[in-house]
Structures are given as structure tokens and as C-alpha cells.
Amino acid sequence: MSPAPAWRVAVVAALPQTAPPLVEAVRRLGHTVPVVIGWRRPRAWPGHLLGEHDLPSGVDLVLPHTTAAVGGLLRAYAVDMAVSYGYPRRLPADAVHAPRHGIANCHPSALPAYRGPNPVGWAVRDGREAIGVTWHRMDEELDNGTVLAAAGMPLLSEDWSFTHVNDRVLSVALPLLPTVLDRLAADDPGDAQTGGPPSWAGFFEADYATIDWTRPAHQVHDQVRAWNIAGHHPRLDGPVGVIEGRPWKVRRTSLTAPGHGAGRRVECADGPVWVTAADPLTAR
Incomplete structure (x- = not known):
């Protein structure tokens, strides 16, 4: 062979x-x-x-x-x-x-x-x-x-x-x-894309860069994860949440209490989320 x-x-x-x-x-x-x-x-x-x-x-x-x-x-x-x-x-x-x-x-x-x-x-x-x-x-x-x-x-x-x-x-x-x-x-032409209409996943918009703590906790948590996974944004720095009157760039959250006094508890629409990593920002 x-x-x-x-x-x-x-x-x-x-x-x-x-x-x-x-x-x-x-x-x-x-x-x-x-x-x-x-x-x-x-x-x-x-x-x-x-x-x-x-x-x-x-x-x-x-x-x-x-x-x-x-x-x-x-x-x-x-x-x-x-x-x-x-x-x-x-x-x-x-x-x-x-x-x-x-x-x-x-x-x-x-x-x-x-x-x-x-x-x-x-x-x-x-x-x-x-x-x-x-x-x-x-x-x-x-x-x-x-x-x-x-x-x-x-x-x-x-x-x-x-x-x-x-x-x-x-x-x-x-x-x-x-x-x-x-x-x-083999110059195989490939198979047509199937499974539904196309959808577009562009950079996140400005409204999504601000955390609304009145939303359900899992949505806030997913918002923080989504920004982390999205990586560098050419125009926006998010997500930003106001905690006790001060803006923070939130880097990590948890839906369960981290224990040992770690994290800051923030009340959302249906329960708490814990902010476990964040950077302080100057007021907007």
C-alpha cells in the first residue's frame, strides 16, 4: 500500500x-x-x-x-x-x-x-x-x-x-x-448547512454591558459568564454592576454561597447571587 x-x-x-x-x-x-x-x-x-x-x-x-x-x-x-x-x-x-x-x-x-x-x-x-x-x-x-x-x-x-x-x-x-x-x-464540495435559519452572534451590545440586579439570579450569573467567555470587546468593557452605590466590573459570580465569608451577596429578583471576583471602577 x-x-x-x-x-x-x-x-x-x-x-x-x-x-x-x-x-x-x-x-x-x-x-x-x-x-x-x-x-x-x-x-x-x-x-x-x-x-x-x-x-x-x-x-x-x-x-x-x-x-x-x-x-x-x-x-x-x-x-x-x-x-x-x-x-x-x-x-x-x-x-x-x-x-x-x-x-x-x-x-x-x-x-x-x-x-x-x-x-x-x-x-x-x-x-x-x-x-x-x-x-x-x-x-x-x-x-x-x-x-x-x-x-x-x-x-x-x-x-x-x-x-x-x-x-x-x-x-x-x-x-x-x-x-x-x-x-x-478530494475537492469535496461539502454538505449544506441545515438545522434551521441562520442566526448572528455579534459582539454584545451596550445594554448588555450593565448588570440589572432585578433580573433572575441565573440570568445575572450567565451574563457574567457570557462576558468572560466572549473575551475582548473592541468597544465595551463589561459587565458592570453597581453594588452599594459603586460600579464594579464583575468577573465571577456564584449561585451558591462560597463559604468562609468569601464573596458579596447581592439580591436578585428570585434570590441571591454572590460576586466572588470584581474590579472597582470610577463612577460612570
């Missing part, structure tokens, strides 16, 4: 939580990753940015100034295909069609539900107990392409951070890669 073909696969990912696992997974399958296409993050972006030291030897990191340059970069590296997860910009048609077998994107929802940049945040906001993990062919529209592989993933009570959710999504997505790459290489 002849060995499986080895392909040149670019990774399109801007975060240190997503790019290295994708590179390692593709290489474990026997393929070459010549380049990671990252993105220049704003100066205000919190936390660690993807750097060359995050990637294994032999993998270049390129940070294009605009998405208009991505197609030329993919052609310059002569890649057969590309895989993407968590890239913060929609790629133009020139980039989408630059690899000869196309680009597969991982999206943490059961498409066409929750298209957009904040799918898990909205799933938590809506009280969902599970999400989908979908690999789809990338086209010129955001999260619109045909499905190559999909699975489900429960949302857990300990899902509190953007990083933790990404790790869990990748644990579901990476085992699907052999199917995804095989279908790309």
Missing part, C-alpha cells in the same frame, strides 16, 4: 491558544505546515500575543498588515490547503481561493446557528447547555460555507474563560481533522 500523500497546509489563526495546537495536529497527520498567518492585534489587546516562539521549528509566522495580503502570502508558500480557527477578520475571495484545495474553518457552533465572532458567548447568554463544533469550507461570507465535519460539545458550569472554552473546542475539533483534510484534498 502506498503511503498517504503529504500536503502543505497553512494555518490561519491569530491566538497562541489556537495556532500551536492546529500546527501540531496537522504535523502529526504527516503533513507540512510551512506558515502560520496571524494578525496584528490592537495595542489594547490583553494578554499574550502569538509570537514566533509559540511555534515549532520550521514554521514561519507572518503578520499581514491587511487581509488583502493574505492571498499572496498563501500562494507564495505554495500551500495545498489551509485550516483556520479564531481569525479576527473575514478573508477576501482572493485569499479564500489561494490554496488549490481551499480553506477549512472551525467555528464553535452548530452552523448556521450563531454565525459571527461571539458564538459561545451568545450560547451562554441564551442558556444553552451544549454547542456545536463545525468545520466548514471557507467562502467570501462569514461562517457561510458548506460543512466538512461536525460534532457536539456540552457547555459546563466550569466554562468561565475564553481560553478554557477554546481548549475544549479544540479537543473536539482536532480529531475531526483527518476527515476535514481528506475532503479538502
Whole structure:
């Protein structure tokens, strides 16, 4: 039996939580990753940015100034295909069609539900107990392409951070890669997105950045979780709650008493919630 073909696969990912696992997974399958296409993050972006030291030897990191340059970069590296997860910009048609077998994107929802940049945040906001993990062919529209592989993933009570959710999504997505790459290489058109009308999961709006303590406790708790999981917002800093006349950025809450005098009890419409982590803010 002849060995499986080895392909040149670019990774399109801007975060240190997503790019290295994708590179390692593709290489474990026997393929070459010549380049990671990252993105220049704003100066205000919190936390660690993807750097060359995050990637294994032999993998270049390129940070294009605009998405208009991505197609030329993919052609310059002569890649057969590309895989993407968590890239913060929609790629133009020139980039989408630059690899000869196309680009597969991982999206943490059961498409066409929750298209957009904040799918898990909205799933938590809506009280969902599970999400989908979908690999789809990338086209010129955001999260619109045909499905190559999909699975489900429960949302857990300990899902509190953007990083933790990404790790869990990748644990579901990476085992699907052999199917995804095989279908790309075969120029398989993929399957239509089904399951209902499309919905949009954009950045949270300004009204959702303020905590209304007169709402039910579980809604307040989910609001805080949703903002944590949504990660960086380019325009808003939330959620903010006023406690004893002072505004706080609330980072963590509990629906049960944490014990040992920890946390601050706040009464909601149907019972208390305990604020266990918050940062003081200047009055608005």
C-alpha cells in the first residue's frame, strides 16, 4: 500500500491558544505546515500575543498588515490547503481561493446557528447547555460555507474563560481533522448547512454591558459568564454592576454561597447571587 500523500497546509489563526495546537495536529497527520498567518492585534489587546516562539521549528509566522495580503502570502508558500480557527477578520475571495484545495474553518457552533465572532458567548447568554463544533469550507461570507465535519460539545458550569472554552473546542475539533483534510484534498464540495435559519452572534451590545440586579439570579450569573467567555470587546468593557452605590466590573459570580465569608451577596429578583471576583471602577 502506498503511503498517504503529504500536503502543505497553512494555518490561519491569530491566538497562541489556537495556532500551536492546529500546527501540531496537522504535523502529526504527516503533513507540512510551512506558515502560520496571524494578525496584528490592537495595542489594547490583553494578554499574550502569538509570537514566533509559540511555534515549532520550521514554521514561519507572518503578520499581514491587511487581509488583502493574505492571498499572496498563501500562494507564495505554495500551500495545498489551509485550516483556520479564531481569525479576527473575514478573508477576501482572493485569499479564500489561494490554496488549490481551499480553506477549512472551525467555528464553535452548530452552523448556521450563531454565525459571527461571539458564538459561545451568545450560547451562554441564551442558556444553552451544549454547542456545536463545525468545520466548514471557507467562502467570501462569514461562517457561510458548506460543512466538512461536525460534532457536539456540552457547555459546563466550569466554562468561565475564553481560553478554557477554546481548549475544549479544540479537543473536539482536532480529531475531526483527518476527515476535514481528506475532503479538502478530494475537492469535496461539502454538505449544506441545515438545522434551521441562520442566526448572528455579534459582539454584545451596550445594554448588555450593565448588570440589572432585578433580573433572575441565573440570568445575572450567565451574563457574567457570557462576558468572560466572549473575551475582548473592541468597544465595551463589561459587565458592570453597581453594588452599594459603586460600579464594579464583575468577573465571577456564584449561585451558591462560597463559604468562609468569601464573596458579596447581592439580591436578585428570585434570590441571591454572590460576586466572588470584581474590579472597582470610577463612577460612570
